[in-house]
Amino acid sequence: MSHFRPIDRNTAYLLPPSVEEWLPEDHLARFIVEVVDGLDVSQLEKAYQGRGSAAYHPALLLSLLVYGYATGVFSSRKIERATYDSVAFRFIAAGSHPDHDTLATFRRRFLDELAGIFVQVLAMAQEMKLLKLGTISLDGTKIRANASRHSALSHGHIEKIEAQLKTEVQELLALAEQADRADVPDGVSLPAEIKRREDRLSAMAAAKAKIEARAKERFEREQAAYEAKVTQRDAKAKKTGKKPGGKPPKPPAPGVRATDQINLTDEESRIMPVSGGGFEQAYNAQAAVDAGSLLVVAAAVTQATNDKEQVAPMLAHFAALPKSLGKIEQLLADTGFYSGKNVAVCEAAAIEPLIAVARDEHHAGWRDRFTEPALLPEDATPVARMAHQLKTKAGRAAYALRKQTVEPVFGIIKSVLGFRQFLLRGLGQVAGEWRLVCLAWNLKRMAALRLQG
Known part of the structure; x- marks a missing residue:
């Protein structure tokens, strides 16, 4: 008598199999399809008017791309192959197999429209009670361009x-x-x-x-x-x-x-210093992350090698968000964003800035964590007020949230998902691809938060 389970690959199913039955109910692919089906993609649909042949629905192509980026599959060729090899991709594609050229063209063509999709997903997160704006952490990370620095x-x-x-x-x-x-x-x-x-x-x-x-x-x-x-x-x-x-x-x-x-390959990319030493042909990707949910509420890409000039543009992104999402009250950022001008623009936008003025010294005395600074004079400058707030217990506790919000998001995107290099070229295309990455992260995060709730 055999001690092993029988292997039978030849017996046919009595009834046709359903991919619907092969995925767990809480699978990420199901959640992404559910969310995308609930979005308004009419602007994408209009672009297909007047075509002579039937096209793949934009919701299907968008779902494939988002799930691909959320699971570390970025290449359109690999996504096409996955519609044959992966149960999850087959489920999203409903048994169809869009070719890599269709997927790549869709990605390039509708990058600008992703800005509206991105905001719709944030609104959906709020409806699901997963997002409540208040404290935002801002940071930047260098991501390699699709070009060698030797070019x-x-x-x-x-x-x-x-x-x-x-x-x-x-x-x-x-x-x-x-x-x-x-x-x-x-x-x-x-x-x-x-x-x-x-x-x-x-x-x-x-x-x-x-x-x-x-x-x-x-x-x-x-x-x-x-x-x-x-x-x-x-x-x-x-x-x-x-x-x-x-x-x-x-x-x-x-x-x-x-x-x-x-x-010569991507003339809009720049040589940038990267963490760990050395230089790469790269872009500076910015993300503003909600401290409570770890959802990215605004994403941008710049050619600047440092973050000094990125506060004002990000505040403009905040101002463009729907009022229904709530009010951003506090902005956390490291020393790379510090300047008197940045403190002033935050106060002008009625957002409390907590931007590190200098690096904290390691192994500071234990008493420092339990003492409050002396009172400020009434005529203190905005910079002095912020520096004073950072020394208070409340300010130190609030600023401590920065490292456990935006930095883990970058770490997961780069080390877990494996997104370390843009596939597209040119600042506009790269900015759109970074929004797609952040959109995929948000949906992945929302799926996890929903299960926790």
Whole structure:
């Protein structure tokens, strides 16, 4: 008598099998289909009007992409393959198999519409009593661009390559004019070699023009900031009658720097320092996370290597959220976001800023955790008021929430889901893909919160 269960792959089912029966009731795929079916996708449907052949419904394609990103399957080819191999993907696709080109085209075509879908999901989370805005943690993380940093060229290096290519073109033209071409190696086509170098020179010229345009924009931006600082110092000197302390601001230098770079694969990406040391061709992905639910309430992407200028744009995203979602009362952020201007814009938006002024020292004395700072004078500046609040017990407790909200979200997205590199290129496309990532995270998180409730 056998001690093993029988293996039978040949007996047919008496009735046709149903994929519906193969997934547990609390499966993430069921939840995503349920949520997406409840969204208003009429804007996506309108884009299909006038087509000659029947298309896959946008809700089906959106559900496939969201479930893919929520489970670490980002490639459209892998999603297509999963509609054959995975029960969950087959369930979402209702037994159909959209090809990878259909999925990739849908993703590129409707990235802008994802902003509206993103807000609809937040509204649904509120209806499910999973989201209640109040305290928000803001942070940024570097995510690799779909381009190698070895594809980047600096302005100085381009000029060296141009000089070399021009010399080679002149040499090849001279050889082409000789009646006796004994010096030309066998198999070399002089017209083809000349054209190849001329094409590269044309590409180098276009790259230089773009670098020079960026340098001009940078100078105008830095000049405006310099003039604002000079005006502020002059006003302070006139008011106090004393010469302002510190070094006067240094005027920016116009023109291109030899180190200014452009990437030939994704010219809108930038070389950025990454955690752990080193540099990568990357984008700076920003996320504002609700402290109570860990849901992302706003997502953006910037080319800036630091976070200093990202508070005001994120406040604009907050202002665009429906009033029905509630009022954001407190913003938590680390030292990378600190500046007097950022504190002021938060207060102007009636949001209490808790932005670390400096890094906390390790192993601080135990008494510091149980003492309150001295009272502030009534005429204290916004920065002084915030720094004082961060030293209070309530302020320290509130700021401590930052590390256990936005940082775990980034950690799960990058280490658990495995999203460490964008598939799309260009700032606009990348921003849309980051919204798709955050949308997938929100649905994954909502599914977990629903089970906890």
